[in-house]
Amino acid sequence: MSGGNDDGRHPTSGPPPDQPPRIPLPRASVEDTGRPLPALADLGDPAPRDPAPRAAAPLVLEHRVLKALLGAWALAACSPEETAAVEEHLGDCGACADEARRLREAVGLLHPAESLDLDPALRARVLQGCLERRPPRIPVPEWASPYDAETARLDALLQDFGDAEWHAPVRLRWFEKDEPTSRRTTVAGVIAHLLTVDGLVAVALGLEDPMGEVAADRPTPAARTDAYWRASHFPPTRAVRAPWREQTHALVRTVAFTGGAGDAGGGAAGKLAVPYGDFELPLHDAMLDRAFECWVHAEDIADAVDYPYEPPSGSDLHQMVGLAARLLPTVLSARRRAGLAAPPPGRHLVPAGEPGRSLRLEIEGSGGGEWLIPLDSPAAVGSAEHEVAHVALDGAEFCRLAAGHVSPAEAAAGQVGDRAAIRDVLLAAASLSRM
Structure with a gap:
């Protein structure tokens, strides 16, 4: 037999120059032929195999x-x-x-960046180490540093979120008329809420309002948030992160340029009024308020995606607790006028600057301290000699009470003294919360 192909070429010869090379088809497996498999003896291995494979000899x-x-x-x-x-x-x-x-x-350096649950005090320590080597030309005021830290922590949490996380359901919680209230939204909706309420501070500083024309006749945080949600793509998407992030940077830069960095009270710039619709706060308190809200809602987001999130550093938490303690006498007075709190004994107000009945608020743990809360008048002075009650709480737990995430009945770890005064102060703390 010649062994040639139909075209007369030798089987080992290649294709003509004008034709592409032939690619051989894969060989059929013996299992696909339907024929019985050969026995081990037929393969030249008559001896039985060891139950365990022998280790290959090292190269x-x-x-x-x-x-x-x-x-x-x-x-x-x-x-x-x-x-x-x-x-x-x-x-x-x-x-x-x-x-x-x-x-x-x-x-190890080639691995992509991974999300880390960092110690909240790490940022402060790193910045302190850097500033000891080279002081900043324009330092951030002490009262603005908690906002700077908390927005940076939240931004780090958001950086690796996919679409599923951005649309994870979140329930905003607060107290209204001494009753727990909630509103359902998404992670993106929470960032939109922070964007619109931070916009109140931006407008007070002369910056652009993130809501534009939508902000007309929307003075309160809740009204601004509702208007933004209705006017924007709803539910909001991950695109909201960029304007929120840019606004936080602009706020920190602006308060750094306005001065007051060396004054704990904020100087002239720190006393600039920031209107919230039915009340207003000086700028240094408004920045603390926005830092507090950023942390609280970051916890809401972390809970929604099942991620651990630590409270702020001790120094920042102390400032937040101090803000709530300073607001309590005014809130308590407003609740009395609304008939939600008992009037002071004798139905008379203590003159401004005079000592009156006081409640000692003791905050334990990180950010702890003690504050004497005047009970009879916002203008009165807290006095240890006129102390009628003592309440002890953990710092983070007190902040969650002020955020409306914990009921007054569940918050206090220790209570001694006038029960009515304690109840009024704890309810006043819960009424600090808002959407």
Whole structure:
């Protein structure tokens, strides 16, 4: 037989120059033919096999070859035999062991950034270390640093969110008329809420209102949020992160340029009034208020995506608690006028600057301290001599009470003294909350 093909060419000869090369078809497996498989004896292995496979003999490679494999070994790209040979060699060769360690460390730098649940005090420590080496030309005021820190922490939490996380359901909670109230939204909706309410501070500083024309006749935080949700793409999407982030940076830059960095009270710039519709706060308190809201809603977001989130650093938490303690006498007075709190004994107000009945608020843990809350008049002075009640709470727990996330009945860890005064102060703390 000639063994030639139909076209007369020899089977080992290639295709003509004007035709593409032929690609051989894959060979059929013996399992696909329907024929019985050959016995082990037919394959030249008559002896029974050991129950456990024998270890393959290690490769014997020259030093130059093993050194060339170190890069692939660091990337975990070697075969099992090569890996065994390299690791055996590293136990005998110090120079290659040092090189392998350096390569493994370099590979670690190639990994993408991962989300880390960092200590909230880490940012403050890093900044302090940097500022000790080179003071800033324009320092951020002390009363604005909590806002700077909390917005940075929330932004770090958001950086790796996918679409599923941005649309995760979140329930905003607060107290209204001494009753728990809630509103359902999404993670993106929470950031939109922060954007619109932070816009009140932006407008007071002369910056652009993120709501534009939608903000007309919308003076309160709740009204602004509702208007933004209705006017924008609803539910909001991850696109809301960029304007929120830019606005937080603009606020921090602006308060840094306006001065007052060396004055704990904020100086002239810190006393600039920020209207909230039915009340107003000086700028230094408004920035603390926005830091507090940012942390509270960051916890809401973290709970929605099942991620741990720590309270603020002790110094920042102390400032937030101090703001709530300073607001309590005014809120308590407003509740009395609305018939929601008991009038002071004798139905008379203590003159401004005079000591009156007081409640000692003791905050334990990080950010702790003690505050004497005047009970009879916002203008009165807290006095230890006129103390009628004592309440002890954890710092983060008190802030969650002021945020409307914890009921007054569940908040206090210790209560001593006038029960009516304690009840009125705890309810006043809960009424600090709002949407």
